[in-house]
Amino acid sequence: DAGVTQSPTHLIKTRGQQVTLRCSPKSGHDTVSWYQQALGQGPQFIFQYYEEEERQRGNFPDRFSGHQFPNYSSELNVNALLLGDSALYLCASSAYSQGNQPQHFGDGTRLSIL
Amino acid sequence: GENVEQHPSTLSVQEGDSAVIKCTYSDSASNYFPWYKQELGKGPQLIIDIRSNVGEKKDQRIAVTLNKTAKHFSLHITETQPEDSAVYFCAASRGNTGFQKLVFGTGTRLLVSP
Numbered sequence: 702d703a704g705v706t707q708s709p710t711h712l713i714k715t716r717g718q719q720v721t722l723r724c725s726p727k728s729g730h731d732t733v734s735w736y737q738q739a740l741g742q743g744p745q746f747i748f749q750y751y752e753e754e755e756r757q758r759g760n761f762p763d764r765f766s767g768h769q770f771p772n773y774s775s776e777l778n779v780n781a782l783l784l785g786d787s788a789l790y791l792c793a794s795s796a797y798s799q800g801n802q803p804q805h806f807g808d809g810t811r812l813s814i815l
Numbered sequence: 816g817e818n819v820e821q822h823p824s825t826l827s828v829q830e831g832d833s834a835v836i837k838c839t840y841s842d843s844a845s846n847y848f849p850w851y852k853q854e855l856g857k858g859p860q861l862i863i864d865i866r867s868n869v870g871e872k873k874d875q876r877i878a879v880t881l882n883k884t885a886k887h888f889s890l891h892i893t894e895t896q897p898e899d900s901a902v903y904f905c906a907a908s909r910g911n912t913g914f915q916k917l918v919f920g921t922g923t924r925l926l927v928s929p
Contacts, residue, residue, distance in 0.1 A: 798913065
């Protein structure tokens with residue numbers, strides 16, 4: 702049973718560029734959340750998708766956007782990259798129909814901005 | 816908004832000793848409290864969780880306690896082993912639907928020496 706998978710594992714970009722990160726949820730899960738984890742910090746909630754719609758959003762600018770596909774996979778897009786966007790981006794999945802259930806995380810995408 | 820504080824930031828113990836990590840939360844409506852273990856280069860892995868209708872939960876060497884009145888919860892690891900060395904995060908969320916927004920603490924680096 703595959704867990705949450707994310708791609709790519711590492712990415713290097715320059716300031717001003719745009720980036721797309723991808724996530725496939727754990728089998729049986731239909732809700733995807735994205736978190737940003739700066740070095741030495743806890744993950745911070747970016748947003749959450751269910752039924753292809755953004756359901757909740759954290760305190761992140763509009764440069765951060767997302768999408769969820771009919772197969773429940775998701776993308777995180779970041780435009781006009783800043784040096785401060787360098788972080789580990791984590792995807793977590795859960796099953797909405799099961800109520801308040803644990804979120805399972807992937808191993809993340811390490812994004813470095815030069 | 817919700818804030819979760821976690822202490823200590825680092826914890827060094829000898830193999831076989833017990834380790835305790837403490838967290839406090841600010842939102843009295845929080846009702847779900849998971850603990851995650853993050854190893855180097857990996858995403859957070861759920862190790863135990865507790866809901867607000869329970870005061871204590873145990874799973875082999877790991878236990879979590881919750882004091883709703885004081886708004887704090889703790890992770891207890893007994894008979895620590897070198898493989899327990901990792902960064903541990905507490906988190907809190909509110910609500911009873913599948914839409915969870917986890918708020919994380921800043922993490923505790925646990926080092927278990929043989």
